[in-house]
Amino acid sequence: MLGSIIGDIVGSIYEFNNIKTKDFEFFGSRCEYTDDSVLTFATADWLLHGGSVARYYCDYRFRYPDPMGCYGTGFVSWAVRAQRQGDYSPYNSCGNGSAMRVGPVGWACDTKDEILAKARESAECTHNHPEGIKGAQATALAIFMARQGADKQDIRNAIESNFGYNLHFNCDGIRPTYGWGATCQDTVPQAIVAFLDGLDFEDCIRNAVSLGGDSDTLACITGSIAEAYFGIPDGIRQRALAYLPDELKNLLSEFETKFGRGEAK
Numbered sequence: 503m504l505g506s507i508i509g510d511i512v513g514s515i516y517e518f519n520n521i522k523t524k525d526f527e528f529f530g531s532r533c534e535y536t537d538d539s540v541l542t543f544a545t546a547d548w549l550l551h552g553g554s555v556a557r558y559y560c561d562y563r564f565r566y567p568d569p570m571g572c573y574g575t576g577f578v579s580w581a582v583r584a585q586r587q588g589d590y591s592p593y594n595s596c597g598n599g600s601a602m603r604v605g606p607v608g609w610a611c612d613t614k615d616e617i618l619a620k621a622r623e624s625a626e627c628t629h630n631h632p633e634g635i636k637g638a639q640a641t642a643l644a645i646f647m648a649r650q651g652a653d654k655q656d657i658r659n660a661i662e663s664n665f666g667y668n669l670h671f672n673c674d675g676i677r678p679t680y681g682w683g684a685t686c687q688d689t690v691p692q693a694i695v696a697f698l699d700g701l702d703f704e705d706c707i708r709n710a711v712s713l714g715g716d717s718d719t720l721a722c723i724t725g726s727i728a729e730a731y732f733g734i735p736d737g738i739r740q741r742a743l744a745y746l747p748d749e750l751k752n753l754l755s756e757f758e759t760k761f762g763r764g765e766a767k
Contacts, residue, residue: 503546503757505703505729505764506605508742509721510538513711514570520714522677528704529741535750536571538722541603543750545624546757549610556590556627559603571718574599574684580628592626596633598689600625602719604638605726608645609761617646629686637686640665641723644694648730649762654698657727667691673699673709680713689716693723700724703732703766729764736766 515532544562548555563573563581573581576595584590604621611617618639625638640661647657658669673696683689692713700706706728710721743751 503542503606503609503726503729503763504734504739504742504754505725505727506542506602506722507535507539507725507746507754508729508734508738509707509710509723509725510542510602510718511535511742511745512707512725513718513721516711516714516717517571517719520717522712522714524705524708524712526708526711528707528738533745534570535745536718537566537569537573538571538602538719539746539750540566540569541599542605542722543753545603546606546753548624549606549620550753550757550760554590554627555624556584559628560584560590577628590627592628592630594631595629596631596637596685596687597629598637598684598686598716598719598723600629600634601637601641601686601690601693602722604642605645605722606757606761607638607642608649608726608730609757609763611642611646614643614646617642633686636665637690640667640690640694641726644697644727645730648727654731658694658698661694667694669695669698671695673713677713680715682715684716684719689720690723693720694727696720696724697727697731700728700732703728703734703764704738706732731764733764733766 515530544558548558560581607620621639621642625635696709697706710724711717
């Protein structure tokens with residue numbers, strides 16, 4: 503799951519200041535983890551310890567109230583309502599938050615059916631719009647297939663056939679015109695293609711950030727898949743860990759001990 507966190511950290515300074523090139527400092531001086539990482543850790547905590555995933559998302563919103571980038575307004579309203587009124591009903595979002603936080607699901611499940619069910623569960627407590635669920639499921643399935651040793655063409659074919667996304671484009675072709683898109687349908691295909699175009703883990707992240715748009719979320723989704731396929735070089739891993747507080751590093755260690763991690767190939 504660390505691939506998600508690395509993508510988020512690297513893309514954090516470009517979310518509102520897009521860069522349309524792959525030539526940038528990988529861990530910039532102002533990089534931090536954002537709400538994307540916080541909610542990814544919430545997913546990991548749920549998978550490790552059970553219970554209501556909605557309660558984990560609400561709890562982490564208030565445990566980490568002001569991360570870089572801030573939480574989406576719809577999610578904040580939902581969390582406040584849940585905390586004050588005990589009302590955890592979803593708000594029909596198709597935002598890309600469901601896909602950005604699903605990375606751990608791709609590591610914690612061992613069959614396609616389980617992956618799709620857990621991804622749905624992680625999404626629909628807030629993002630119960632069909633596109634919100636689809637984005638989470640597509641991301642989780644890509645991670646699962648990469649873990650299982652599928653090649654890129656098989657992953658592309660499976661995502662297209664199961665979810666109807668068109669993945670027949672490349673990053674160079676869309677980079678000049680791609681702009682902000684905070685929905686799953688405007689983010690997940692692009693993030694998957696950033697992985698498909700990548701030569702190694704770092705190159706995948708650079709692809710995602712260079713597209714612009716919601717850079718940290720794009721790179722978070724891309725990184726989640728790239729870790730499973732390429733593994734994470736130790737130097738990048740160690741740099742990323744330095745950004746995290748001890749309690750999140752400890753949770754990561756617990757998760758990786760139980761479910762595994764992407765070893766650099």
